[in-house]
Amino acid sequence: MAGIKVFGHAASTATRRALLTLHEKNLDFELVHVELKDGEHKKEPFLSRNPFGKVPAFEDGDLKLFESRAITQYIAHRYEEEGTNLLPADSKNISHYAIMAIGMEVEAHHFDPVASKLAWEQVFKLFYGMTTDQAVVEEEEAKLATVLDVYEARLKEFKYLAGETFTLTDLHHIPVIQYLLGTPTKKLFDERPHVSEWVAEITNRPASQKILQ
Amino acid sequence: MKVYGDGMSACVARVLLCLHEKETEFELVPVDLFACHHKLPSFLSMNPFGQVPVLQDEDLTLFESRAITAYIAEKHKDKGTDLTRHADAKEAAIVKLWSEVESHHFNPAISAVIHHLIVVPLQGKTPDAAIVEENLEKLGKVLDVYEEKLGKTKYLAGDSYTLADLYHVPYTYYFMKTGHAGLVNDRPNVKAWWEDLCSRPAFLKVSPGLTVAPATN
Numbered sequence: 001m002a003g004i005k006v007f008g009h010a011a012s013t014a015t016r017r018a019l020l021t022l023h024e025k026n027l028d029f030e031l032v033h034v035e036l037k038d039g040e041h042k043k044e045p046f047l048s049r050n051p052f053g054k055v056p057a058f059e060d061g062d063l064k065l066f067e068s069r070a071i072t073q074y075i076a077h078r079y080e081e082e083g084t085n086l087l088p089a090d091s092k093n094i095s096h097y098a099i100m101a102i103g104m105e106v107e108a109h110h111f112d113p114v115a116s117k118l119a120w121e122q123v124f125k126l127f128y129g130m131t132t133d134q135a136v137v138e139e140e141e142a143k144l145a146t147v148l149d150v151y152e153a154r155l156k157e158f159k160y161l162a163g164e165t166f167t168l169t170d171l172h173h174i175p176v177i178q179y180l181l182g183t184p185t186k187k188l189f190d191e192r193p194h195v196s197e198w199v200a201e202i203t204n205r206p207a208s209q210k211i212l213q
Numbered sequence: 214m215k216v217y218g219d220g221m222s223a224c225v226a227r228v229l230l231c232l233h234e235k236e237t238e239f240e241l242v243p244v245d246l247f248a249c250h251h252k253l254p255s256f257l258s259m260n261p262f263g264q265v266p267v268l269q270d271e272d273l274t275l276f277e278s279r280a281i282t283a284y285i286a287e288k289h290k291d292k293g294t295d296l297t298r299h300a301d302a303k304e305a306a307i308v309k310l311w312s313e314v315e316s317h318h319f320n321p322a323i324s325a326v327i328h329h330l331i332v333v334p335l336q337g338k339t340p341d342a343a344i345v346e347e348n349l350e351k352l353g354k355v356l357d358v359y360e361e362k363l364g365k366t367k368y369l370a371g372d373s374y375t376l377a378d379l380y381h382v383p384y385t386y387y388f389m390k391t392g393h394a395g396l397v398n399d400r401p402n403v404k405a406w407w408e409d410l411c412s413r414p415a416f417l418k419v420s421p422g423l424t425v426a427p428a429t430n
Contacts (some may be wrong), residue, residue: 051358052318063303067313074306095273098284105277108316110262150261 004029006071007049008056009036013119015056016175016211017068021075023207024171025083069108069172076168084207086168100162103169110150114143115176122183137185145188148195155194159201170202178203178212214239214285217256218265219246220422223327223383224278225266229422230379231282233415235293279312282376294415296376304371311369311377314355322351323384330391331425353396356403363402367409374413382410386423 004022006029008015015031022029034040034055042053049057050066058065060078065071076086088096117140121132154161161169177199180186189199202208214232216239218225232239244250244265251263259267260276268275268284275281286296298304325348329340362369370377385407389397398404410416 051361052314052355063306065306065310067310067317070306070310070313073309074302077305078302094284094287097287098273098275098280101280101283102275102277105280106262109277113321153261 003059003061005032005059006030006056007032007034007046007058009034010211012036012055013116013175013179014054014068016178017172018056018058018071018075019211020171020174020207021072021086021168023210024086024205025075025079027075027079027082069104072168072171084166086166086171088162088167089165096163100167100169103161103167104172106147106150106161107169107172110147111144111173112176114140114147115173115180118144118183118185119176119179122185123179141185141188144185148188148192151198152192152195155198160198166202166205170198174202174208175211178208215242215269216240217242217244217259217267217269219243220419221424222246222265223324223387223423224264226383226386226419226423227278227380228266228268228281228285229419230382230415231285231296231376233418234296234379234413235285235289237285237289237293279316279376279380282379286376294374296374296379298370298373298375308370308375308377311375312380314369315377315380318355318358319352319381320384322348322355323388326352326391326393327384327387331387335425349393349396356396356400359406360400360402363406368406374410378406378410382416383419383423385410386420387425390426 004027006015006018006022008018008031010016010019010031010033019031034046036055040046041050041055046057047053049064052066054066056066056068056071058071060074063074065074072086080087080091085091088100090096118137121137121140125132151161158164160166177189181189181199181203190196214237216225216228216232218228218241220226220229220241229241244256246265250256251265256267257263259269259274262276264276266276266278266281268281270284270288275284283297287299290297290299298308326345329345333340359369366372368374368378385397388394389407397407411420
């Protein structure tokens with residue numbers, strides 16, 4: 001299992017998706033720090049790893065990847081037998097797999113664009129000495145509320161988004177949710193009992209705690 | 214298999230392309246978006262986000278075009294085009310990588326341009342030129358990366374056509390009808406790749422359905 005490297009920043013939500021997956025699977029790896037504030041991700045040699053200039057990039061032996069959700073899916077499949085199973089319990093069942101895939105698409109296209117804007121406005125802008133645009137926060141919170149209403153209905157029926165077990169679908173949400181819990185946006189999760197319970201479950205996992213250190 | 218939606222929707226077209234590549238029979242069930250049938254409870258029970266496409270395969274109901282196509286490609290992995298390189302874990306991972314690139318880098322930029330140049334005028338409103346300009350610039354940068362990649366491999370994920378290429382087709386088809394086709398045509402590797410995608414039999418079956426026309430350039 002030697003030879004797994006993540007090139008990224010420990011505070012980056014996308015890097016954290018990759019780290020979470022590796023921790024869930026108890027895999028050894030090296031985190032190679034990329035200094036974002038120096039623009040290291042926009043220069044060589046990082047650009048040869050990811051021509052889009054974003055963290056994380058990843059290496060496992062001679063396989064090189066980027067895009068956090070491609071990395072997490074590779075790890076979940078390649079190391080299916082290690083640590084936590086992040087695929088559906090019956091991963092050969094293509095219907096169950098498809099349900100998990102829907103959840104991953106929903107996270108990518110409905111949840112993350114909105115949640116990331118809220119994290120940017122209320123958390124990351126402050127790191128860079130910029131100020132929160134409250135109008136944007138209000139607009140994006142209204143969109144997030146609509147998405148979370150769908151999640152509330154789903155989580156009334158199932159313990160996790162893809163069914164009764166924790167999967168990549170839930171995992172992909174964790175890094176951004178962790179940041180939002182430190183902002184007033186937390187109320188949107190608290191107001192929805194099943195969402196609130198799910199958030200508590202997934203953020204209290206040992207791997208989820210490890211990435212905060 | 215039943216696909217709910219219309220052939221003119223880019224997201225529906227992704228699913229239709231995949232079904233044709235996999236030589237799979239299906240029924241297309243139109244959904245009247247102008248009459249807001251996609252917001253009715255009967256539709257929302259299939260897709261709570263109220264969007265096309267939806268796929269029904271016996272008792273399984275799926276939504277999100279990229280989840281649907283991945284399911285079709287897996288179910289019929291032993292016939293038609295190999296869209297996922299499933300036999301090799303590394304190649305499969307590279308297909309997923311370039312599919313994520315389409316999702317997160319290409320699609321947001323091109324769909325914003327299509328929305329403002331094609332959809333907004335159809336609604337009788339004026340496109341936001343600043344948003345178009347901003348997204349054309351982003352799209353240009355993405356295509357610069359594609360130009361370099363397609364100088365090394367015939368398709369995005371390697372030397373075979375896969376879902377990673379397929380996902381780009383419908384919006385690019387509409388984009389080439391706007392006045393900005395130069396973004397593709399001025400990049401020789403991207404242009405050659407696009408012309409190849411347009412020559413595929415599955416494309417020739419689906420493109421007649423892509424009938425939304427730009428009102429302005």
